[in-house]
Amino acid sequence: MNPKISLRELDATTQAAVAKTRETVARWHAELPANNLVVWTAGNVSQRVAGTELFVIKPSGVRYDELAADNMVVCDLEGNKIADGTAETLRPSSDTAAHAYVYRHLPQVGGVVHTHSPYATAFAAVYQPIPCVLTMIADEFGGEIPVGPFAIIGDDSIGRGIVETLRESRSPAVLMGNHGPFTVGKDAKAAVKAAVMVEEIAKTVTFAKSLGTPRPIDPAAVDALWQRYQNVYGQPENYPDPN
Numbered sequence: 001m002n003p004k005i006s007l008r009e010l011d012a013t014t015q016a017a018v019a020k021t022r023e024t025v026a027r028w029h030a031e032l033p034a035n036n037l038v039v040w041t042a043g044n045v046s047q048r049v050a051g052t053e054l055f056v057i058k059p060s061g062v063r064y065d066e067l068a069a070d071n072m073v074v075c076d077l078e079g080n081k082i083a084d085g086t087a088e089t090l091r092p093s094s095d096t097a098a099h100a101y102v103y104r105h106l107p108q109v110g111g112v113v114h115t116h117s118p119y120a121t122a123f124a125a126v127y128q129p130i131p132c133v134l135t136m137i138a139d140e141f142g143g144e145i146p147v148g149p150f151a152i153i154g155d156d157s158i159g160r161g162i163v164e165t166l167r168e169s170r171s172p173a174v175l176m177g178n179h180g181p182f183t184v185g186k187d188a189k190a191a192v193k194a195a196v197m198v199e200e201i202a203k204t205v206t207f208a209k210s211l212g213t214p215r216p217i218d219p220a221a222v223d224a225l226w227q228r229y230q231n232v233y234g235q236p237e238n239y240p241d242p243n
């Protein structure tokens, strides 16, 4: 707990930004069960509060149908809950330290997601990177999806493993060994999309392996696919985003 920071004593602009981020993070948690990425409470989403040293994350162990903006927990970038208006006893996600480490060390990251989605987690269990054998992998991940080191929850070791692995890759997803996928993005929506996509392609590659040997895409083609998808696909930046 960081009692030194009290939400109601922050300026009105920051309070408004926190309120908007709480709504956003609550909304994107609903996509985890909706996309079959979690069972029970086994996954979490966070988003940096733009322009501040704060981020918002779900409360630990709370069912997705009980999550709402007003029970989203506000933390400083060390992962300490601030006096955010929720009950003092309401604890942030057990992965808060990992999310906080990512925000401290990857300033371009605005959203983090962790799940135990079955197909991606199976690759984490056998320490197998997901090879770049599909155009959708090249589009979204820019190459193979890497495996990160095993680390026990409770300190900065998971976060350090995520950051050190992602720094060596274009991928917004890392399969933490013996644990499961963590994904990052410019915001919670982008990180949730990466979590949905990594599970989908892990499933397809698993099926492909049962049919034969998946064939990696030529690296030059991967680069071309990734550049197009990142810079041309979809609508221009100013397209009105309802979320």
Ligand SMILES: O=C(CO)[C@@H](O)[C@H](O)COP(=O)(O)O
Binding pocket: 041, 042, 043, 044, 058, 059, 060, 061, 062, 092, 093, 094, 095, 114, 153
């Ligand atoms: O991997 C773990 C626990 O080992 C966590 O990811 C939980 O599965 C989700 O925890 P909360 O966000 O509900 O604390």
